[in-house]
Amino acid sequence: MQLKTIRQSLFVGVSILSFAAIGCTEQRNFETVAPTPAATSQTNSVSDLAQATPSPTTEAPTRQPDVVYVPTPVPVVNEMLRLANVQANDVVYDLGSGDGRIVIAAAQKVGARGIGIDINPERIREANENAKKAGVTDRVEFRQQDLFQTDFSEATVVTLYLLPELNVKLRPKLLSELKPGTRIVSHEFDMGDWKPEQVVKVGERTVYYWVVPETPPANLKK
Structure with missing residues (x-):
């Protein structure tokens, strides 16, 4: 009789432990369960909306800058503006x-309107501070954007200090978006087989000048 009682007690204990183990397994499965299709759709929609409508205060670069920032010397800036008239x-x-020095100088010297495009948020902040100090915030604007995804069709003058391969890569966009007669000035680097109209030396630096033609040659659009 005593042995039977012990066996019954052991059976009850094992049953309780088994039930508890099943409960734990079900709880872990619940925590790792995949979302339903409806939940997935809702999550993706929110994510897509956030990506499609970024906050205006977002300052993270869309990608790493293509070049290391090196400021254009003031004498070169002055010559670029003079050459482009x-x-x-x-x-x-x-x-x-x-740091915004070219468009700031254009606004200060002749009252031109300027738009600076840079992918680096640090440069945008620095340029805005410089514009405030120069008192030209009503004439200039700085946008954190990718050059290759920017619409600059309203420009009458384009200035750049990039790299030779970037100039060539950017060339088809310049020729397709800019109006005929738009002036382009590059510090230090040319645009491959697009022959400049003028080349000027400023000390050891070189400035190249082009005018967008009415009908650009087909080979320059590639």
Whole structure:
């Protein structure tokens, strides 16, 4: 009789332990269960919306800059503006604007409107601070954007200080988006087989000057 009682007790204990183990397994399975299709759709929709409508305060670069920032010396800036004959009615786009010195100088010297494009948020902040100090925030604007995804069709003057391969890569976009007669000035680097109209030396630096033609040659659009 005593042995039977012990066996019954052991059976009850094992049953309780088994039930507890089943409960734990079910709880772990519940915690790792995949979302239902409806939940997945809702999550993706929210994610897609967030990506499609980024916050205006977002300052993370869309990708790493293509070049290391090196400021253009002031004498070169002055020559670039002179060579392009920048006037008060011009809209100057500086591609890779850095600390903003070119468009700020254009606004200060002749009252031109300027747009600086740079992918680096640090450069955008620095340029905005410099514009405030120069008192030209009503004439200039700085945008954190990718050059290859930027619409600069309103420009009448484009300035750049990039790299030879980037100039060539950017060339088809410049020729397709810019209006005929738009002036382009590059510090230090040319645009491959697009022959410049003028080449000027500023000390050891070189400045190249082009004008967008009415009908660009087909080979320059590639």
